[in-house]
Amino acid sequence: MSKITNTIQLLVVLFLALFLHSCKPVEDVNADQASKISITSSPVTAITYTSAICGGTVNSAGGFDLLERGVCYATIPYPTVKNIKVKAASAVLGSFQITLDGLNSETKYYVRSYAISVKDTAYGEHLEFTTNSLLPTVTTNEISAITTSNAQVLSTVVAVGASPLEQRGVCWSTTTNPTVANDKTTDGVAIGNVNSAILGLKQNTRYYVRAYAKNGNGVAYGKELSFTTPMPTTEDLHQVQFISNTIGFIAGNKVILKTINGGDTWIKIRESSSVNFTSIHFENENLGYAGGNDQYYAYVYKTTDGGLNWSQVAKEWSGNEALRVTGIFTSGNNAVSFIFNAYPNASQISGAISFSSDGGANWSKRSAPSIFGFNCGAMNTAGNVLIGGSLYRTGPTTYTVSVFTSTFLSNGSTTISEKVLDGAASMYGMHILGSKAYAVGSEGKYFTSGDGGLNWSMRSIAGYTNETLKDVQFMNSQKGYIVGTNGLLLKTVDGGLSWFKEPTDTLEQFTSLAIKPDGTVFAVGSKGEIFRKVL
Incomplete structure (x- = not known):
């Protein structure tokens, strides 16, 4: 019972204490409130690269003498007097203004006014500001008027920075984050909007572009935009x-x-x-x-x-x-010939070659000695045209294959001889390099001749028997390329003994290729596809 009695007595004491506290005179409560300092922060103005003006207003000191007033600031939110603080010249009621010096450029700062009395420390509103950049301020706005080789870019120089503007324009590249070390325009030193013309672009290529502006402190860039030329x-x-x-x-x-x-x-x-x-x-x-x-x-x-x-x-x-x-x-000397195909009916191909010795003013024509198609050809150093052909036999993918040699004599007479090859295929591309000749065709077939086209051997390129090979070109006796269906580009570096696939990022059919004297490879094909491989 004694424990219960003690507990009841304790509860009674606590209740009386709470009751007496609630009955504290209003005058005492008001007195506590009156001792509080009232202070507000002034807006931050005159922001430069390393300074800003800020301050506040002490409206009431709470009935006690002020010991100190000023502003405190930091690079983290809600600074206090334990951070960096700058005292005002006097500790009195009213407004005050302070200049912050020695700030870092392009830096966000947080600032509050403060006041201290013997009774209280109070803060004004929490504000933030960012110092200006020593560099210019520039924006990349939009890209317009895109053509196969040109484009226009609108940019704006908002501010010149801490020193006079020396140069502005746009820079671009086929990789991200272009700089003035890449291609660029130079468009004067005016502030505001400028339309920059980008010229000489590659077609069907993705470009990245940024506006830039330069002063004595360095180069500033706008945001990056991108576009693709058609x-x-x-x-x-x-x-x-x-x-x-x-x-x-x-x-x-x-x-x-x-x-x-x-x-x-x-x-x-x-x-x-x-x-x-x-x-x-x-x-x-x-x-x-x-x-x-x-x-x-x-x-x-x-x-x-x-x-x-x-x-x-x-x-x-x-x-x-x-x-x-x-x-x-x-x-040369106005000698020109061309090969062509006609289809007399659905199951036959008829190839022919026409010759002219006067630049095309007059022509003589010779047809294939049998119902063969003339699908491709190449001229050797003797002026003879080798022609790759095929004969429709039992189905749309089964052909006998021949190579024809067409000789155009100086007196205007012509001869066509035929070399029937072993195997079944259709030739679509041919190239002659010195005494060697190369050809490609259906079902991954690859043909070679070491005697200028008199005799040929044929094999299938492993892994590509489901592809139709459309053209072949050799740079030299070791390095060559083949193109075909499904964006196929094959490369050899051992004279055609082995072939390796090169990436092309397309599934469109390539129909023809060319190798520039500098070794750059171009392939063209369906739907306007133009592919370039720079060595």
């Missing part, structure tokens, strides 16, 4: 040729393209509403021929000014839309 055409492309490191041509459906900067950009030098250009051959930078067909006719066109103007020099008729020019060859 392809020069979305039409199927059939043949590519380079006559130098800078000048090249492409034949495609309804379009002929030309580059004068090594393939960085391609321009349309001829367009047609009906003719699909399937073959191109330039003897030099001015004299060239292009072959194509519409629904009923095959044509050969000639230019003597690098493609600015074209004239029709040959026309063949077959009565169906399968007529196709598959190769054009020149040997």
Whole structure:
């Protein structure tokens, strides 16, 4: 019982204490409140690279003498007097102003006013500010007017920084975070908006761009934007040729393209509403021929000014839309020949070759000695055209294969001889390098000749028997390339003994390839695909 009694007595004592405390006079409560300091923070103004003006107003000292007033600041929120503080010159009621010096540029600071009395320490509102940059302030706004080779970029210089503006513009690259060490424009020193013109871009390429502005303290950049230049055409492309490191041509459906900067950009030098250009051959930078067909006719066109103007020099008729020019060859002194295919019926291919000794003014034609297609060809150093052909036999993928040799004599007479090869295939691409000849075709077939095309051997390239190989080119006796379906690019460095796949990032069919004198490889194909591999 004594424990219960003690507990009850303790509860009674606690209740009385709480009751007496609640009955404390209002005057005492007001007195506690009156002892509190009332202070507000003033807005931060005059922000520079290393300084700012701030302050506050002490409205009441709480009935006690002020010992100190000022501001405290830090790079972390809610600074106190234990952080950095700057005292005002006097400790009185009213407003005061303080200049903060020695700040770091481009730094966020937090600041509060404070006041101290013998009774209290109080703080004004919590504020923040960021010091200015020693560098200029620039923004990258938008990209517009994108073409196959050019674009415009709008940028704004908002502030020049701690020293006069020396240069502004935009910089760009095919990799992220471009700098002034990459390509750039130089667009004066004006503050505000400027439209910068980017010129000479590569087609079908993703670019990254940033505005920049430079003063005596360094270079500042705006945010990074990106864009992709379009392809020069979305039409199927059939043949590519380079006559130098800078000048090249492409034949495609309804379009002929030309580059004068090594393939960085391609321009349309001829367009047609009906003719699909399937073959191109330039003897030099001015004299060239292009072959194509519409629904009923095959044509050969000639230019003597690098493609600015074209004239029709040959026309063949077959009565169906399968007529196709598959190769054009020149040997100087106005000697030119072209091979083409026609389809007399659904199961036959009829190949033919036409010759001219006067630059296309007059032609003589010879057909294949049997119902063979003339799919591809190459000219050797003796001026003889080797032609890769195929004969439809039992099904759409089964062919006998022959190589034809066409000799164009100086007196204008012509001969065509046939070499029937062992095996079944269809040839689609051929290349001659000195005394060696190479060809590729259906079902991954690869052909080689060591005697200029008199005798051939054929094998399948392991792993690619389901692919159709469309063209082959060798740089030298060891290094060569093959292109084909599904974006296929194969490379050899041992003269064709072994082949390795190179990445192309496309599944479009490649139909033709060319190797520039500097070793750069170009492949073209379906839907305007132009692929470049820089060695």
